[in-house]
Amino acid sequence: MIIKAGFIPALGTPVDENGVFLPESYEKQINDMLDAGAVAVLVLGSMGMMYAIRQDQYRRIVETAIRVVNGRCPVLVGAMDNSLWRVKERLGYLENLDIDGVVLTTPYYYASTPDEIVRFYTGVAEISSYDVYMYDLQVVTQSKITYPIIEKVLDKTDKLKGIKTGDQALARTLIRSTKIPPDFHVVYSGLDTVDVAYQWGITTYLDGMFTCTPHLSGELDKNLTIGDYIKAGEYLDRILNLRNDMAKIGIFNSYKHAMNILGYEGFHAPDYCFKNNDDDYQYTRSIMIKHGEIDG
Secondary structure (H helix, E strand, O other): OOOOOEEEEEOOOOEOOOOOEOHHHHHHHHHHHHHHOOOOEEEOOOOOOOOOOOHHHHHHHHHHHHHHHOOOOOEEEEOOOOOHHHHHHHHHOOOOOOOOEEEEEOOOOOOOOHHHHHHHHHHHHHHOOOOEEEEOOHHHHOOOOOHHHHHHHHHHOOOEEEEEEOOHHHHHHHHHOOOOOOOOEEEEOOHHHHHHHHHOOOOEEEEOHHHHOHHHHHHHHHHHHHOOHHHHHHHHHHHHHHHHHHHOOOHHHHHHHHHHHOOOOOEOOOOOOOOOOHHHHHHHHHHHHHOOOOOO
């Protein structure tokens, strides 16, 4: 599988008040992302609430993504958990599905030692029929994936095919190293410095904010592609400023309203994270207009 330069949305997962998946809403979101220029999709990542989604909805969500994408881009699926036993069970729900890889953080309940991280990813590779992608998310997992860890895992398996990281120095080291296989994908998740990283050659980037900013994200990608970094920076600033304004009432709370404003039905937030009130809806609409995602 080849992941091209460009943006990857961490898809939001639409559910109803009981946590039941809403496929029509998901279909619209995916098509809008691909129309905006997405080069792959991440199903059930952080923004997609993999950690909160009902287990009986997991396979149905992935099946819908595969059907809607229909071969237009790679489909990556979050499968993170806190033990190999549980990862194996989760992978069982994906059996025989045509996906391009599974994405996993380190175990996130306790911090892990470097040796434990190596054993974890090596173990995942042994039980997975899919390519494996690391998800470097130290702020949540309390554990940092480092270059030596990646080298050690690569020495033990050829199924490790990439990493999602917001660590610009690590990403730069990986793309410059002669010891890293050419088919190892470095996906950058440091939204605040996407334009700078792109100029360093770190040209594939991922975030959940792209799903609620299809217009701005498409313009960001277009200008990065043609090398207009001044214009790209302006569009990135709009996305960042929108995110910061969303955070004032809670990221997931505002994200739920933003997705509804864009026409994506459902709750896109854990059940305890949103307030379903008109004040927050109108606030979110006003900041989407302010930063240029939608017209007034």
